[in-house]
Each structure stands twice: as structure tokens, then as C-alpha cells.
Amino acid sequence: MTWSRIAPGRLRRCLSGANRQPKSPLLLTAFPAIAAGIALLMTASHSLAQPKPPQAGAVAPTLKLIPLAPPKDPAVELAERIAATTNRAALLELMAAGVDKARIAARLTALGYVDLAAGSTRLWLKPGSGETFRDCADCPELVLVPEGDVRIQLSTGATPRIVEASLPQPFAVGRFEVTRAQYRAFVAQSGHVVEIGCHVRAPVWKLDPTLSWQDPGYPQTESDPVACVSHGDARAYLAWLSKRSGQRYRLLSDPEWHHVAAGSAKEMADPARLCAIGNGADESAKQGNPGWTVAPCRDGFRNTAPAGSFAATAWGISDLSGNLWEWVDTCPPDPSVPGQPFPPPVCNEVEGRILRGGSWADPPAMRTLDARIVSDPGIRDQVAGFRVARDLGN
Numbered sequence: 001m002t003w004s005r006i007a008p009g010r011l012r013r014c015l016s017g018a019n020r021q022p023k024s025p026l027l028l029t030a031f032p033a034i035a036a037g038i039a040l041l042m043t044a045s046h047s048l049a050q051p052k053p054p055q056a057g058a059v060a061p062t063l064k065l066i067p068l069a070p071p072k073d074p075a076v077e078l079a080e081r082i083a084a085t086t087n088r089a090a091l092l093e094l095m096a097a098g099v100d101k102a103r104i105a106a107r108l109t110a111l112g113y114v115d116l117a118a119g120s121t122r123l124w125l126k127p128g129s130g131e132t133f134r135d136c137a138d139c140p141e142l143v144l145v146p147e148g149d150v151r152i153q154l155s156t157g158a159t160p161r162i163v164e165a166s167l168p169q170p171f172a173v174g175r176f177e178v179t180r181a182q183y184r185a186f187v188a189q190s191g192h193v194v195e196i197g198c199h200v201r202a203p204v205w206k207l208d209p210t211l212s213w214q215d216p217g218y219p220q221t222e223s224d225p226v227a228c229v230s231h232g233d234a235r236a237y238l239a240w241l242s243k244r245s246g247q248r249y250r251l252l253s254d255p256e257w258h259h260v261a262a263g264s265a266k267e268m269a270d271p272a273r274l275c276a277i278g279n280g281a282d283e284s285a286k287q288g289n290p291g292w293t294v295a296p297c298r299d300g301f302r303n304t305a306p307a308g309s310f311a312a313t314a315w316g317i318s319d320l321s322g323n324l325w326e327w328v329d330t331c332p333p334d335p336s337v338p339g340q341p342f343p344p345p346v347c348n349e350v351e352g353r354i355l356r357g358g359s360w361a362d363p364p365a366m367r368t369l370d371a372r373i374v375s376d377p378g379i380r381d382q383v384a385g386f387r388v389a390r391d392l393g394n
Contacts, residue, residue, distance in 0.1 A: 082107050088124060114144060114170060116392050117247070127170040130316030135245035138185045140388050141175040143316045150255045150262070153370040154342060156335045163342045165255035172390040173252065173260055176307035176318055177225035177326060183213060183237065184222070190240045198228035199381040201361050202289070216382040223306040225324045225385045231353045231377035234327050234386040241388070248391040254330035254343055254372075256389060257356045261320040261369060263313045268321050271364035275299040278310050278322030279360050280367050293363040303360050321367050324385035325355035332374050352376055359383035 082103050085091055088111070095104045105115065113124040118133040125131050127146035134141050150165045186192065198211035211217050216227040229237075238249040252260070267273040275282055275297035282295040285302050299305070304323055312318045331347035332354055333340040347353070352374040358367035361383050365371070375381070 079103060086111060088113060092124065114392060116144075116172075119245075128315050130312070130314070132175055132316065133172075135241075135247055135390075138182055139241065139245060140178060140182060142172040142388075142390060143175050144170055144392075145173050145256075145260055145315060146170050148259055150259045152255060152258050152342070154333065155370070155372075156332055161339075165342075167256060167259055169392070171256065171392060173256075173317065174388040175312075175316060177324055177385050177387050178234075178237065179223055179307050180213070180220060180226045181222040183226040183229070186237045186240050189244075190236070192233075192236050192240070194229075194233060195380075197380065199379060201381075201383060211382065213380075218303040218382070220304055221306055224304045225307060225319070227304065227324055227382050227385050228380045229327075229385060230380045231327050231329075231375075233380070237386075238388060248393065250389050250391070251327055251329035251386060252389045254328050254354050254356070257326065257328050258369065260315070260317060261313075261357070263315065264320055265369045268368050271295040272297055274321065274364055274367060276311050278319055278358075278367070279305040280322035280358055281361055281363050285360065289361075292361075293365075295364050301360065305360075320357055322358050322362070323360060324357075325359050325362075325373060325381075325383055326357050327384065327386040328354050328356055330354050332372075350377065355384060 078100060082091070082094070082100065085107065088108065091104050091108055095101050108115070108124050112126050114127060116123055116125065116133075119135050123133055125133065125144050127144040130143055132141045132143055147167050147170050150167065152163045152165065153160050154163055187194065194213060196212050197207055197209045198213075198216055199205060200208045200211065200217050208217065211228060213226050213228045213233075220227075234251060238251065241249045261268075264277055267277045272295070274280055274295045279299050279301045280295060281289070281292045283298045284300055286292050286294045288302055299310070299322075301309070305319075307323075308318045310318060313320065329347075330343040330353065331351045333342050333344055355373050355375060356371070358371060366373075375384070
């Protein structure tokens, strides 16, 4: 080994740093700055962690806890749902599922619906809606009529008088007059014997002993209203229908018929509008009866027309004007008794009965709302038929 001729201090310094790189002047100057920055950050963090005293006038924040609402009682929720529902189908769906039937029934009643039996089912229908139902396949179609008050003009005396009547309960009425097909089913199933003979209108009113409901003296289809039936025949049909259906069928009273037809009063009073609502003496019928007084229009039929051939009322009822006079179960007041109640409280079996509505053979004056004729209850006439009514007590 050869020793360098360098000063001892320099040799020692070189030996001690022989394996290390000399420190950079930049690093030597940066260390103090980095240390100062770390100290500053630690001071700031400590300062943020310390709670600050509230400033003067400042409101300290508070934590608000909102309690959760207790779960709603399912029974209460269902009751509210029923009370808010106006849809009949939705209510009936709940009822069919066995849900709170009493409450649902009360809600339907409050909405104006009526609970009634129709054959083997129960229905909820609104009077005046025009919805139809029937009690059997060959029973007449029915609609519900709302209750109401009636003003009737009677012309039985020298001076017409106005009578008012109240109908406090809704009732069902035939959508059409009873048809030949429906009457035929009654005769076949009941064994009811109908006497031959029917009164005709041309050339004069007289009995034709060869005619009957099966042949009233003019052609008909099975959908035409049955003619040549007496008041007694009509009541026999209604008794059979009541027994078969388990419901109380009957004839309309005079005020009930008036109430049912009142919606067509304006059309009935205007001869030019009669052909839109029913079949009467018009230009179509005058071709075979040149001496008739007729409406100035054509309804397309010389005799009866199939049920429902003309416009129905707002309540869904057809043929209240024309086609056939309709028996009602009311006798006329006695003109010799001023102010006699109407309808009379009692009518004996042989007393005359009122017919309403006019027929295919009648002029416009006999098809107005207050037009009436009176006939012996045993008379059968080729211009007379009937319409059914049904009580809702079931």
C-alpha cells in the first residue's frame, strides 16, 4: 500500500466518506422548509379539532328527531279505501272476495245503486241508467225506474183537472211491450186457455170471432208485441211469471205509466216527431187507410212493429208511444164525484180499466202523454197489449 502525500486531515476525511455520495446542496436547503410545512399542517389540524366558541347572537344547531308514524290499521285503511271508491266494478270485486260486505253494500247504496235479485244472481243497478236485466231466458227484459213525483191531467169530466201523485220507491218496468214469443211461452207452459175472438177497427169497431192473439188480423213476427189480449189475460200472464221467477210481477198503475213516459212528452206532443219514437197512424199506414188522420211522417210500418224498432227514452224504454195500447191496473175516476182521488182506491173486477200510449192505428191526438181510453177488462182488441212492471222487494 502506498500512502498519499496528502495532509492528515484530508486523508481522514476522504477515508470516512469513501463510500458515500456528497450531500446535494438543494436537499440540505429543502429539509428545513418541509419540516416547517409539516408543523404548520399539524397546527391547523389541531385547531380544527378544537370546538369553536359560539359567536355572539348565533343559534347553536340542534338535532331534530322525527318520530316514525305507527303502521296504519289494515281495517281502517280498507274502510278508507271503500269510502273513496266510486267504481261499482271495483266495489263488487271486493264484495265477491268476501271483504267487508256490509260496508261495501252501504257504499253502493250511497252511490245510488239498488240491490236486487235477477234469476239466481244479485245485481247492483242504478235506477234510470238504462241497464237491463231479466229473471229467466224468456222473461221480459227489465230496466229500473227511479222514484219521482207525477203531475197528471185528467179529462174525465167537463173540465180537465190536474192530479199529483208520488212514487216513493224505484221499480222495474218492461223495456218493451210483451212480445208474441214471450206470450207463447206462457200459453205453452201454463196451459192458459184463451178464448177465440178479437175486436177489429175496420171498417167499424166490432168483434171478429175468428181472430186471436195468434192471428190479430194482420201479419206479425214473434218479436212484435202480442195483441188481442184482455186485462184478464195480462193478469194471468203476470201471475204465471211471478210464480216462475219468485218475484212480484204486475201491471203498471196509471201514475207509474205516466212517470215512465214523461221523458217523451215533447215528442208525443209534436206530430212531426212521432215517427222517431213509435209506430202510429202516419203516411205509411194511410196507403191502406186513406180516410185516417195521420202524422206527417213515415215510420215504415202499416201495423205493429217489432219491439224496440224506435228510439228509446233516456231510461232505456221503447214503444211507449204507439204500437199497442197498454193495459194499466187503474180504473177511471167517477166523473160524478168531484175531486175523487186518483187512482181510485178500489176497482172491482168488472169495472173498466185504463189503457195508455196509443197504437199503430191512432192519430197524433191519441198518442199524447195524457191520452187515455177505457175498456171493459174482458175485451180483446187488435190494438191492445200490455207491458210488465216488477216490484223490487226481494
